[in-house]
Structures are given as C-alpha cells and as structure tokens.
Amino acid sequence: MPMNPLANETCLRILDSESGTDFDPEPDPLARLDADGAAKAYHRGQEIYRPEDPAEYWYRILFGVARKCALLADGRRQIVDFLLPGDLFGFAARRKRHFGVEAAVDGTLVIRYPRRQVEILADSDNRVGRMIRNMAFEANARMQMRMLILGRMTAVEKVGCFLTEMADRSSEGPSAPILLQMSRYDIADYLALSIETVSRALSDLKRRGAITINRKRHVIIADRKALGGLVAVGT
C-alpha cells in the first residue's frame, strides 16, 4: 500500500486519548494543568530550552512552530522534530535532556508546566499516566518512521514525505494548501539534506506536476500518490 509513513500518524500526536486507547472517557485530563501553566511568546530562533537545562518543565505549543535539534561541534545540525500547536514536549527521564528546542517562527506561543505537577497528576490519576505513556509510544513510532526516511529514502522522496506530513499535521486538514512556516534551512536540517537539494527536489516535484508552488512557501499537493514513499509489509 503506497502511503507516506508519517501520514495519518501525526494527527494524533497529542490530545487524542480517544482513537484507540481503551476506556479513556475524558478528552484531555492534562487540561487540568493549564491553571499551573505559564505561556510565553518566542521570536524566531529564540531558545525555549537548552539541552543542558535541567528538565524541570514540560511544554506545549499553542501557536507557531518550534524545532527540536541537535548540534555537532563542527556545525552540523539535525532537526529531530518539528513541534506544532498541540504538541507536548520536553520530557526526559533522569532530568537530563540531549536536545534544545527553539522557536522556528516569530510569535511561537508556548505554555510551560512544572514537571512535578504533571508527575503528581500522573500518579494520582492513572488515566493521565496511560495517556502520557501512549503519547510517548506514539512519539516513538514517529521517530522510528523518521529513521526510515532519513536512512533509506532519496532526496525527492524525503521532501515528498515531508510535504505530506505537513499536510496531515496541518490544523486545516490534509487536503488544504500547505503553508510552510519554516525556512528551507530548517527543512534541510529536518531531512538531513542541503538547502540546495531541498530546493531542487521541490522544483523537481513541481516540474513533474506533483505539487504547485506559489509565493515560495505556499505548496499545494496536486498528486499525493506521486509524493509518498511507499511503506511495505513486514515480511
């Protein structure tokens, strides 16, 4: 079945205790935390947390885009994940993180919860615990899909997967035109490509009629099948 590995996975990243988890009536138990949360706006490039910061908070994007990234000493950068509205992030076992998170666009709005509060809530209400576990499992599955993309796909396939992922994660639905809020630099570091290759891949997809592009960051998927990197059965 030809499908983008990340498609239809991402819509349920957070806040979706329904879908398949058994017996979980309450839509969002974590909402109870919002009273303890502090929201803050960030401009593009501003750090939300650093890898060396003690992991005393969990965060949730309310608006905008953030990037979770790792840096090598010689400047090589890998964006591990894009964080979109609704996404919860910042957990760490053992209080230590290994990645930094920065706003990828101006005006990114982030709410912050004290980790202790969340832990206490999780301990007192096992639906919360289960929800957090499932969230972590989902995140894991996504990361694993991304490893397949990073490791075994060509440049054009990577960009195709990226576009369908963004379409599927869009709040406006998977068929809406895609507004790429992040720069080509960010896309390149997300896909482990150079910006030039990203640009060429986009031009290539456009030439083939798989997408149309207006105003540089506005992409419409014309032929979804022409984009997806096919994921196979597991024999």
Place this chain on the structure above:
Amino acid sequence: MPMNPLANETCLRILDSESGTDFDPEPDPLARLDADGAAKAYHRGQEIYRPEDPAEYWYRILFGVARKCALLADGRRQIVDFLLPGDLFGFAARRKRHFGVEAAVDGTLVIRYPRRQVEILADSDNRVGRMIRNMAFEANARMQMRMLILGRMTAVEKVGCFLTEMADRSSEGPSAPILLQMSRYDIADYLALSIETVSRALSDLKRRGAITINRKRHVIIADRKALGGLVAVGT
C-alpha cells in the same frame, strides 16, 4: 565534549529505575510479571512479531539479539533498533505497530507478557507507570540520537558510533572486547549504509589503529577517542 551520542545512554535502557528517577525504591517492579510471561527461543531471521500483528503483548529479550526493522516495497530495509538482553519492546499506542521484530542470532530467547497484565499493573502501581514512562522517554532520546547519526554522520563516524554503542551496551562492560553478534548486513541496515561501506569503514578504522579485529566479528577498541562522533552543546 567529544563523546559518542549513544555511549552511556544505553546501559540504562531498562531495569534501571534507580540512576536518576526520583524516589523509586523497588529495583524492578516489572519482575512481578514474569509469572505471567512465556519464554520462547527463536532462530536467526525468525519473526518475533510482525508489524500487522495486534499489539497484545510486550516482550523482553533474555538472551541473544533481535532487530526491529522497517521494510520498503522495493527491498530497502532500515533496522530501527537492536534489542539486547534486558530490553523491553513491543509497546504501541492504539494496538497498532509499524515495525516487525526478528531474531538476529540463533537461540534468541524472548519472554512475552500480556499487554493487559502490564497495563493493569501500571494502573495499580504508579511506580510501574512511572518506570514505563521513563523507559519510553529514554527510548525516545536514543531514537533521537540515532537520527543525528543517520542524518549527519559520515560512514566512518557511523561505524565508530556503532562500535562504542555496542561496547557500552555489552553486558561485559564498555572496555571488554566487542563480540559483534549480528552480520554485516544487519549493521549496514542499522546505519543506513551498504555492507561494502561498513566493511571499508571497519578496515579504515583498523588501518588507523582505532580498533583491532580478529576473527571478523571480534573487535577491540584501541582508541576510543578516534571513534566517537562529537556531540556538541546546544548553543
């Protein structure tokens, strides 16, 4: 600080509720499950579960090595993780998995727990829930490190990281000689390289004196610094 990103992360993959997690006295609450578990031996290449199987069990490796992998329709394969003794795997939110797991060596011994039992235990004992959460967070951090390796490292760096990872995950300690139980094929698919490139990278490291190799699968790290891909601070 020059360090292998995966080094010293992996020793605490499972069974380590101590280390940094706050207030968790019991060493392994999951051990209580062993009564419900069924152990089984697998030969090399035998499937432990398929991606399309309903996720009704969790598994733990007792002996041997397993590989979690994804397959593309045209034969491209990505090994997402190697599972070593002690590693717990097979969780999925929403009962659906996206990867298969197969034994990578003959005689791999795996114990299987009914998912319901684990869930019930997690709900009844919030130390278990916390432990599972932390496990998932650790797994996540590892996957993210692997993305950096897959995306932004050269072939030789990848192989170097792989060797130090295997050394650090070895039950015999990080300084013991490394017995590579998996084939070059598996290593290649783990690192997203071709087998030839893996072979050449190993020869290269040997030529430089970073490692010595006897009997093809027996590697001794001579100069650990010469292997590691340096992970940088997060600005």
Place this chain on the structure above:
DNA sequence: CGATCGTTTGAGGTTCCTCAACAAGTGTGG
C-alpha cells in the same frame, strides 16, 4: 535606493552505492 535575507539554479567535487571478483569459513555428500 541599497542592503540583507531567503531561495533557486548551475558547475564541479566528494561520498557512498553498485557491480564484480575474490577470499575465508562452514556444512554436505561422496
């Protein structure tokens, strides 16, 4: 208007993959 940033496109170079041959180890059957 010039300056800057983000993006595209081209030319050339590097890394890694593919194809191929070969070597070493292992098991099988005569």
Place this chain on the structure above:
DNA sequence: CCACACTTGTTGAGGAACCTCAAACGATCG
C-alpha cells in the same frame, strides 16, 4: 579425506546521488 556449494566478508573500479561553491534572483526593510 576432498570436492562442492553456500554463506559471509573484503576489496577494487566505475557511476550515481548529493554536497559545496558560486552566482543570480526576488522579496522585504530600512
């Protein structure tokens, strides 16, 4: 015991994919 097939791993030659360097373009902003 050897011959043989088979698997696994190494090494070389050539080619493809992607990166680097460079130039140019458009948009935005002072």
